[in-house]
Amino acid sequence: MIDIEVLHRVAATLAERKKADPDSSYVSSLYTKGTDAICKKVAEEAAETIMAAKDKDMLHLVWEVTDLWFHSMVLLAHHGLSVDDVLAEFRRREGVSGIDEKKSRTAV
Numbered sequence: 001m002i003d004i005e006v007l008h009r010v011a012a013t014l015a016e017r018k019k020a021d022p023d024s025s026y027v028s029s030l031y032t033k034g035t036d037a038i039c040k041k042v043a044e045e046a047a048e049t050i051m052a053a054k055d056k057d058m059l060h061l062v063w064e065v066t067d068l069w070f071h072s073m074v075l076l077a078h079h080g081l082s083v084d085d086v087l088a089e090f091r092r093r094e095g096v097s098g099i100d101e102k103k104s105r106t107a108v
Contacts, residue, residue, distance in 0.1 A: 007083045010070070014077040030074055038078055041071045 017027035030038050045068040052060040076082060093101050 004087075007073070010073060011077065011083050014073060018077070027074060031078055035075075035078060038071065038075045042068065042075055045071050 014027055017025050018031055020028040022029040022032040030041065045064060049061065049064040049068050052064045073083060076085065
């Protein structure tokens with residue numbers, strides 16, 4: 001079973017990095033560069049995830065998904081959101097057809 005608390009610990013570290021010196025913290029440097037730079041990293045990691053999946057390299061796929069999740073968490077934190085916001089949305093969608101859920105978003 002996955003230790004969901006690891007996500008909370010990473011989120012806490014990301015929050016701490018907001019106060020760090022951008023010259024000594026990769027995450028702080030991303031926050032300083034802003035949304036566009038963070039989004040670029042998320043897109044880069046998404047592309048690398050796709051390539052690993054297409055190559056059928058399972059270990060590399062896990063590494064890239066980890067990078068994708070990490071940078072997605074940086075993006076969330078940059079906007080004042082957290083892993084708990086995403087988990088709440090997963091809970092809301094649980095047991096709902098993907099087709100029905102998608103329709104509910106476009107109907108609004």
